[in-house]
Each structure stands twice: as structure tokens, then as C-alpha cells.
Amino acid sequence: MYPGEKLSTYTQERKAFGKRSSLTLNQRIHVREQPYKHNEIGKAFSQSSKLTVHQRTSTGEKPYKCNDCGKAFSERSNLIEHQIIHTGERLYKCEECGKAFSWRRIHTGERPYKCNDCGKTFIISSRLILHQTIHMDERPYKCDECGIAFSQSSKLTAHQVIHTRGKPYKCDKDGKALSQSSDFHIHQNVHTFKKPNKCIVYEKAFNQNSKLVTHQRIHSGENFDKFSG
Secondary structure, X not given: OOOOOOOOHHHHHHHHOOOHHHHHXXXXXXXXXXXXXXOOOOOEEOOHHHHHHHHXXXXXXXXXXXXXXXXXXXXXXXXXXXXXXXXXXXXXXXXXXXXXXXXXXXXXXXXOEEOOOOOOEEOOHHHHHHHHHHHOOOOOEEOOOOOOEEOOHHHHHHHHHHHHXXXXXXXXXXXXXXOXXXXXXXXXXXXXXXXXXXXXXXXXXXXXXXXXXXXXXXXXXXXXXXXXX
């Protein structure tokens, strides 16, 4: 290397990590590579350990048990954090004020664990996992065609394909798809407020002929026959 020449970012990172596995993991973070995939829901992770933890959330498996109170956890780190309750140990001391805390983040205010659904943040991962259970039954994205609801807008979009197959006429206003051009033009009257179907008795107008026919049934049989003829 020539004097004054800087190491490339990759070379600097290579020197910073002692193990090849650590370097590989770090590179995945940069390129957002997620090779470990959950077979049931399709969610992917950069580390196999994170996939394992996620699967335990789905199955309810909690292999790490506290010997003092019997409480179980899906992650070993959560068990260690929990055990501080029983020992009263204060592992972290602030160099600025001298106070000691069970968790360093309590004093610094750092909340690195963020919920992707609502944006709420937490000091420790176990509290985030507990919080996420409230979103499991939330399904705010509802299909206008069949009423089925979904937790994510992307899942609703994927679902809506089953309704648009064989329906080439799509409304630009509300996304409704129709199989026939005549139905498409009738539907557009809803947005343009056009009411071409008029009742000659009351001078009332409708955007669809079927609505006019329904309205005409309020008249006497004599008048209805006159309109029908």
C-alpha cells in the first residue's frame, strides 16, 4: 500500500472481523441479504438464530426456564435479563453520575427494538415480542369484494388478484374490475354523477336502469305497464 493510500471499505471491514462468519454476517446487513426463510409465512432473516427465535414465537416454544420462579423464555438473553429481578444485581454503572442500573439502556434512554406495525420502541427485545402479540389479530385491510380482511396491505393486494381475473375493465377511480364493458360504463356513472335513466312520472333520475325499474314499481300497475310497454 502506498503512503497516504486509504484502505477500501471492504478491506477495513475484513480487518475488523476476526472470523469469516462474522464478516459474512456483517456483509448481509449491508446488502440486506436474508437467506433464512420461514416456510409458513415467507418471512426471511439474515441469521439462522433469528429465524429460530421467530419460529418459537409462532409455536410458543420457550426452552429457557428460570430456576427461581419457573418463568420460561424463547431466548436465552431474555432469561438472563429476567434473572436480574431475583438477584437485584446492577451490572451497569454510569461513568458520568455514578448511578448503577440493571440495564444500561434505562439510563441512556436507548430503545433499539422497534415494532414494524406501529413504530413503538422498547428497551429490551422480550418486551417488543410481548407487544407484537396485540397486532396478531389486527386486520385493518379489508377486501371490498368479499369482505376478507388482512393484516398487511401487500397481502390484500395479492388477494385481490382472484377477483380481477377475467375482469379486464378496471375503474381508475376506485379500482373496481368488471367483466363487461357495458357494466363498466354503468359503474362509471357512480363517479360522474350521471343519471341517464329518468322516471317520467316523478322526473326522478337514476345512474342504473335496474334502479329505475325498482323505483317504477312504486307506481300503480297501470302506470307500470305503461312504462314497460
